[in-house]
Amino acid sequence: MISTLKGIWTRYWGILILLAAWQFFVSINNINSIVAPSPQAVVLSLINNADYFAGEALRTTLTASGGLLLGLLLGIVIAALAWSTPTLSGLLMPMALLLRSIPIVAFVPIIVRIAGYGTHTVLIVTTVLSFFPCYVFALSGFQEVAQVRKDFCRSVGCKTVGWRFFRYVAMPTAVPNILTALRVLAPTALLVALVAEFLIGADGLGYVMLRARSDLEMDKSWAAALLASVLSVAFFALFSWFDKKYRSNWQA
Amino acid sequence: MTVAADLLKWLVGISTLMVFWEIAGRQAWLGGGLPPLSGVFAYAIEPRSTELLLRSAGITATNASYGFVIGSLIGTLIACSGQIWRPLKQGLDTLSTFVNAIPLIALGPLMIVTVGEQFTPMATAALAVFFAVFVATLGGFERVPNVHRDVTRAYGTAHWRALLLVQFPNALPSLIDGLKLGVSTAVLGAILGEWFGAPAGLGVLIVSSMQNFQINLLWSAAIIGTVMSAAAYFLLALLQARLLRRLGL
Structure with a gap:
């Protein structure tokens, strides 16, 4: 019992102190709940509106996952095309590098202007966000095929270009890379979906935050933020677990 | 060639x-959302809009730079303190991961209360940078060869001395990688922070031009933000190459 407590303390002391400081700060300064709610008010709001929050969280999670998946598929397909035609990869690489340093928030409003206000726009935003990293990681995975494997293929009379080589050699080589991309992207996709919902007013946790704040229900707004943070950590943990599992199953 | x-x-x-x-x-x-590039360019070089754009870009750049410096310092310091006093390390890792997971847009209002509207962009930029630098520095520490660590331990070197002489130099390349990644997030964080009632900056321009359908202004501001973050990235990449060559790494 004591050792479990100690374990929890070593791992979570930072968060516990943060929570304590927050509670202390709110009660000592007697801050109005409209400005900053206390942690217990936030947790209570989360519990009291559990159904509502679960629904909105599910919505945001689904949109973010959908965008992530679409971006991933698009990234892999285009990377495969670029892999088979070097000219295309030459053309796309500078763009991919340039677009990697794009501040995505600067482009959310543009995508909104083009696609309109609605959940589909949130989907487009997360797709666009996910596409480039997936493309870059997948392409470098396809190109990383070890020389030994290429030599082997040649010696058994299989070409090192074309579908068969791609399906049986290049594609499996790229899987760990793609998993890394997913692991890095998953929490970001969720947070960007949130930003988009917030800006557009599309249903989901981002909108809950926006509306609760304009109604001065700060406990609700912070509860949504807390939920989003937990979800984003969970996303990261899930994909890290998946990554680890894959590696332990398939790699020596 | x-x-x-x-x-x-x-x-x-x-x-x-x-x-x-x-x-x-x-x-x-x-549709109307994507104007021809020449139109955007023609708009941006009109003296009045150029002045507005440059002024906003300057403010955002200042916010991002302050945020970048503060965030990098905090990230490095936190990573280092976990090395000096080991028991801190695990808790610091969890705390940093969690803080990083809190959506910046949720922190916006909190920042306004604590640091004020004017400093919110800097604070969000710093928060965005801090995690990239923290993770990169930690990764660097993990790459310190065991032999080096054993030597310092065998000679009973104080933790902070070992950190200064062995661990930190070893972590430097990775730290610079983190800075490189962080500099684009700094611009992003600054723009996001400006959405929350900051007096001026690219973020303000972007949101207001979206709402008022000033499509050329919107594109110009977004492009300037991109160029800024790409330029900062390349500058750091250049610096990194020089530094690493200088250090013989």
Whole structure:
């Protein structure tokens, strides 16, 4: 019992102190709940509106996952095309590098202007966000095929270009890379979906935050933020677990 | 020769993109949301809009730079303190991961209460940078060869001395990688922070031009933000190359 407590303390002391400081700060300064709610008010709001929050969280999670998946598929397909035609990869690489340093928030409003206000726009935003990293990681995975494997293929009379080589050699080589991309992207996709919902007013946790704040229900707004943070950590943990599992199953 | 080839690829790649954009804009493939590139450019070089854009970009750049410096310092310090006093490390890792997971837009209002509207962009930029630098520095510490660590331990070197003489130099390349990644997030964080009632900056410009359908202004501001973050990235990449060569790594 004591050792479990100690374990929890070593791992979570930072968060516990943060929570304590927050509670202390709110009660000592007697801050109005409209400005900053206390942690217990936030947790209570989360519990009291559990159904509502679960629904909105599910919505945001689904949109973010959908965008992530679409971006991933698009990234892999285009990377495969670029892999088979070097000219295309030459053309796309500078763009991919340039677009990697794009501040995505600067482009959310543009995508909104083009696609309109609605959940589909949130989907487009997360797709666009996910596409480039997936493309870059997948392409470098396809190109990383070890020389030994290429030599082997040649010696058994299989070409090192074309579908068969791609399906049986290049594609499996790229899987760990793609998993890394997913692991890095998953929490970001969720947070960007949130930003988009917030800006557009599309249903989901981002909108809950926006509306609760304009109604001065700060406990609700912070509860949504807390939920989003937990979800984003969970996303990261899930994909890290998946990554680890894959590696332990398939790699020596 | 390869440099020239790379440059050519870049030129061709970017001009293709620009030509494609111009056609898409003229044909209005995406409706009014995507104006032709030449239109955006013509708008941006009008003296009045140039002045507005440059002024906003300057403010955002200042916010991002302060945020970058503060965030990098905090990230490095936190990573280092976990090395000096081991028991702190695990809790610091969890705390940092969690703080990083809190959506910046949720922190916006909190920042306004604590640091004020004017300093919110700096604070969000710093928060965005801190995690990238923290993770990179930690990764660097993990790459310190065990032999080095054993030597310091065998000689009973104080933790902070070992950190200064052995661990930190070893972590430097990774730390710089983190800075490189962090600099784009700093611009992003600053723009996001400006959404929350900051008096001026690219973020303010972007949101207000979206709401008022000033499409050319919107594109100009977004492009300037991108160029800024790309330029900062390349500057750091250049610095990194020089520094690593200098250190013989």
